Amino acid sequence: MLNLLNMRYFIETTETLNFTKAAKNLNISQQALSTHIAALERELGSELFMRGVPLVLTQAGLLFKSYAQKFLNEYSSMMHEMNDIKDERRGTLSLGIAHTRGRILLPEILPLFQRVFPKVDIKITEGRNDEMQKALLEGKLELLICKLPIMAVNVKSEFFYQEEAVLMVSDELLEKYFGAQKGTVVKEIERTAGVGPLEKLPFLLPHRGDLMRVVADELIGQAGFIPNIIVESENIETLLEMSIRGLGVTFYPKMFIDYSGFINFPETFHIIPLDTPAASYAMGFCCPKDRYLSFAAREFIRIAKENIHL
Numbered sequence: 001m002l003n004l005l006n007m008r009y010f011i012e013t014t015e016t017l018n019f020t021k022a023a024k025n026l027n028i029s030q031q032a033l034s035t036h037i038a039a040l041e042r043e044l045g046s047e048l049f050m051r052g053v054p055l056v057l058t059q060a061g062l063l064f065k066s067y068a069q070k071f072l073n074e075y076s077s078m079m080h081e082m083n084d085i086k087d088e089r090r091g092t093l094s095l096g097i098a099h100t101r102g103r104i105l106l107p108e109i110l111p112l113f114q115r116v117f118p119k120v121d122i123k124i125t126e127g128r129n130d131e132m133q134k135a136l137l138e139g140k141l142e143l144l145i146c147k148l149p150i151m152a153v154n155v156k157s158e159f160f161y162q163e164e165a166v167l168m169v170s171d172e173l174l175e176k177y178f179g180a181q182k183g184t185v186v187k188e189i190e191r192t193a194g195v196g197p198l199e200k201l202p203f204l205l206p207h208r209g210d211l212m213r214v215v216a217d218e219l220i221g222q223a224g225f226i227p228n229i230i231v232e233s234e235n236i237e238t239l240l241e242m243s244i245r246g247l248g249v250t251f252y253p254k255m256f257i258d259y260s261g262f263i264n265f266p267e268t269f270h271i272i273p274l275d276t277p278a279a280s281y282a283m284g285f286c287c288p289k290d291r292y293l294s295f296a297a298r299e300f301i302r303i304a305k306e307n308i309h310l
Helices: 004-016 019-026 030-044 059-086 099-116 129-137 171-192 211-223 236-244 254-260 295-307
Strands: 090-097 119-126 143-148 155-169 202-206 228-233 250-253 270-273 280-288
Touching (some): 004 019, 030 059, 090 099, 090 129, 129 155, 129 280, 143 211, 155 236, 202 211, 202 236, 202 250, 236 250, 250 254
Antiparallel strands (some): 155 250
C-alpha cells in the first residue's frame, strides 16, 4: 500500500543507490527496507530499481521518484501550515548553510530565535553552496542561506547582507618570489584589485562548487592566467591555516575575520582588500516558490536581518 513511509524509504534509496547505506541512514534493517521497496513494486506493477551495485533506477523508478518527491514536498508544506494554524511557535525548522558561515552567523542568531521559539526544533545541514541548493530543491531544507542570485527558477530569495572576499598571502611567500619588490607587489594589487602579479605563486583553493571557489575563479579568470593550485579542500579554514604558514595564496570572506574574533594573524601576514565587483557578492535567504514557508522560518529571517549588521 502506498504510504508516506514507503515513499520516504524509496527516496532515501534513490539518494544512495545502495540498500545497505539507505537502511543505515533510515535506522532500519536492510531486510526491512527491501521488503518496503518490494511492496511498492508489487503495488505499482513495475520494478523501480535494477538490482546491482550500485542500484539503477528504471524508467518506472524515475517516474515514481518525481511524483514521490512532489508528494513529500507537499506533505511537508501542509504540516508546516497546519502547525502554524495549531500553534505558530511549535514545529521544525530545517536550515541549510555553509560550514564556516554557520559557525559565524548561527551563534549570533539562534539564541535570539530560541528565546521567542523555544519549542521549535532546528535541524541544521551544512555543506557547499551547490550541495545545499540541491538539498533545497529536493525538499530536504525549508530555508537556505546562500549566495545570490540563485539560478533555479522555482526558488524565491530575499537579500540578507553583502559579503566581500579578501586575498590572503604570507610575507614569507612574497619574500620568496619577489624579494625586495614584495611591498610594490602588494600596493599594485591594492591599487588595481587584480591578482595578476601573483600568477607564479602557488594557490590554495576550495573545491569547485564552493562559493569562495566561484569568487576565486572569477578573479583569477579576469587576471588571465591558469593558477598553480597545489591544494584543494572543502574546508576554507584549513586553507587559511596553510596560507598563514606560507604554503600559498588563498581567498577568504572578510566577514569571517570581522566576526570570528579568534583568528590570530601574524603581523607580517597580508590581508589584501579587493575593491572590485568580482570580490563582492550578495548573501540571501532562499526557499522553494511552491512550498509554504512556516511562521518560524519567516521569523528566523526577520530576527537574522534585524541582528546581523555587516
